[in-house]
Amino acid sequence: MTTLNFILxxxxxxxxxxxxxxxxxxxxxxxxxxxxxxxxxxxFMRWVKSRHDTTHLNxxxxxxxxxxxxxxxxxxxxxxxMIDEELKELNxx
Numbered sequence: 001m002t003t004l005n006f007i008l009x010x011x012x013x014x015x016x017x018x019x020x021x022x023x024x025x026x027x028x029x030x031x032x033x034x035x036x037x038x039x040x041x042x043x044f045m046r047w048v049k050s051r052h053d054t055t056h057l058n059x060x061x062x063x064x065x066x067x068x069x070x071x072x073x074x075x076x077x078x079x080x081x082m083i084d085e086e087l088k089e090l091n092x093x
Contacts, residue, residue: 057086 060083067076 053086053090057083060086 060079064076064079064083067073067079
C-alpha cells in the first residue's frame with residue numbers, strides 16, 4: 001500500500017466519520033424538537049379538555065337554576081343527576 005493510498009483512505013474515513021456524527025446529532029435534535037412539540041400539544045389538549053368540562057358543568061348548573069325558577073322539579077332532578085355523574089367522572093380521572 002502506498003503512502004498516498006493510505007492518506008486517501010484515512011481522509012475518507014475521517015470525512016465519513018464526521019458525516020455520520022453530524023447525521024446522528026441532527027436526528028437527535030429533530031427527535032428532541034418533536035418531543036417538545038408533542039408535550040406542548042398534549043398540555044394544550046389537557047387545557048382545552050378542562051375548559052370544555054368547566055363550560056359544560058357551568059351550562060348544566062345554569063339549566064338547573066332555570067328549571068328550579070320555572071318550578072320544573074322533575075327536570076331539575078334529572079339535570080342534577082347528570083351533574084353528579086359528570087363530577088364523579090371528573091373526580092375518577
